[in-house]
Amino acid sequence: MSDVLVGLMSGTSLDGITAVVVRFVEAENGAVTPELLAHVERPYAAGQRARLAAAMQGASAAEYTRLDFALGGWLADAATAAIAEAGVARGDIRAVASHGHTVWHLGSQGTWQFGQPAVIAERTGLDTIADFRVRDVAAGGEGAPLVPIADALLFSRPDAWRLLQNLGGIGNVTVLPPLSGPDADLTAVRAFDTGPGVCIVDGAVRLLRPGLAFDRDGVLALQGRAIEPVIEELLRDPWYAAPPPKSTGRERYTAAFIGDFVARCRAARAGCSDEDVVATAVWFTARSIALAVQRFVPQDVGDVLLSGGGARNPALREAIAMTLSPRLVRPFGELYFDGDAKEAVAFAFLGWLHLRRRAGNVRGATGARGPRVLGALYPA
Incomplete structure (x- = not known):
């Protein structure tokens, strides 16, 4: 049994967006193997990086709103590029799983990632799973790390x-x-x-x-x-x-x-x-x-x-x-595939777990009260 998902990651390094297309193959004994079908890096332009860096220091409500939607578009573009590289029909892709970009993280007090998932779903025509960290925080965890x-x-x-x-x-x-x-x-x-x-x-x-x-x-x-x-x-x-x-x-x-x-x-x-x-x-x-x-x-x-x-x-x-x-x-x-793709593959896997209603957090990592299904689904 196998499923294909797109994984999206924008990390705190502010380098850019990593997009992957990965097939998860589940054996009869339940073991899962990832097969990386495509890996695309979309570096941020200087203006994009500057906007994100400024937002992480504090910005107006209007700028946060604009940037949330703009980043959703950038993430959707990266997903589209990865799908084209993989040569996989969109009808064969179960979902996009997007980490988004962390604007502010306060551990168990709260966390905020943006990159509007509704925009990703609209632009790609694919179900989109996002907001992975917040449920762990709601359960008393740090919301990180989730990998x-x-x-x-x-x-x-x-x-x-x-x-x-x-x-x-x-x-x-x-x-x-x-x-x-x-x-x-x-x-x-x-x-x-x-x-x-x-x-x-x-x-x-x-x-x-x-x-x-x-x-x-x-x-x-x-x-x-x-x-x-x-x-x-x-x-x-x-x-x-x-x-x-x-x-x-x-x-x-x-x-x-x-x-x-x-x-x-x-x-x-x-x-x-x-x-x-x-x-x-x-x-x-x-x-x-x-x-x-x-x-x-x-x-x-x-x-x-x-x-x-x-x-x-x-x-x-x-x-x-x-x-x-x-x-x-x-x-x-x-030992495996390009390490630059690893976190995006991990969030694709979190999306795969979400679709199966399986927990995506590890209590010994985040300190949450228990295992939780992570992420929210935005239908295409």
């Missing part, structure tokens, strides 16, 4: 513990015990945000080198020297010591935070170069991940798989591998 259900049921190992570390704008990790089969006990699965992914690295690059969106190939970071006192000071923030479940977002790592980060680096080292600032951001991210693993992952881990935009940065990959040594650290794509 762990896909990690556990699609990408776990039967013989060893595994970590799946995502490096979007925010970093988050899924801690997977050995799991086998669709009826595996998920009570030991844990997941939580580790802190920044690439938001500080990218933010510093955009501030220091106008015109650059990010540190392509880690060129700047690899030429710099990290400033250890700045890293140590920032890691003393009580948030990093707080036990899971926990989540964070751009509301913590704001433009003001990044400006202060650059200023701290300049003050801490005479002659501090732009490259030193970017290297410090890279190593701060890597150290925050290592600290989370040290404090909250006592199990022996077989391997660590990196996904998300930050996994393309060789400087960040190298720093994470060094801080997590002797664990084997490698890109998600070495």
Whole structure:
């Protein structure tokens, strides 16, 4: 038995929209295998990125309303492009599953994603499932991370513990015990945000080198020297010591935070170069991940798989591998498909679960009172 869904993701890195078309094949024993049929990246234009960044700092009700509908159109366009690449008839697609874009996230106090799903349904002519996080929050959870259900049921190992570390704008990790089969006990699965992914690295690059969106190939970071006192000071923030479940977002790592980060680096080292600032951001991210693993992952881990935009940065990959040594650290794509598609595939899977009235949250990840069917359906 198989179903084809479209998955849409706009992450906190503000890079753009990821759209996938994926077929989920369910075996007789209930095991599910994802087959990636298409993967499209639609980078945000400078004006689009600026509007989203401004909205995440605060905007008028009129601008939020306009941007919600505009983003719905951008998401619909990305879905249409992915469907064309996949060569699948629309009549064979069960639904579109859209994460949308997080404007504000307050954990158990509330969460807000927009990218109007009614616009997606109207433009694509397909049932659209969206608003995945709010039901978990209503059940007392953090509303994040939600990817762990896909990690556990699609990408776990039967013989060893595994970590799946995502490096979007925010970093988050899924801690997977050995799991086998669709009826595996998920009570030991844990997941939580580790802190920044690439938001500080990218933010510093955009501030220091106008015109650059990010540190392509880690060129700047690899030429710099990290400033250890700045890293140590920032890691003393009580948030990093707080036990899971926990989540964070751009509301913590704001433009003001990044400006202060650059200023701290300049003050801490005479002659501090732009490259030193970017290297410090890279190593701060890597150290925050290592600290989370040290404090909250006592199990022996077989391997660590990196996904998300930050996994393309060789400087960040190298720093994470060094801080997590002797664990084997490698890109998600070495074992599965392109890691940049992973979160969009995960939300397509959440849509697949929604259609079957099956829970999409993992209590050990979000802290919700129990399993809940996630998402709201917008008929075509």
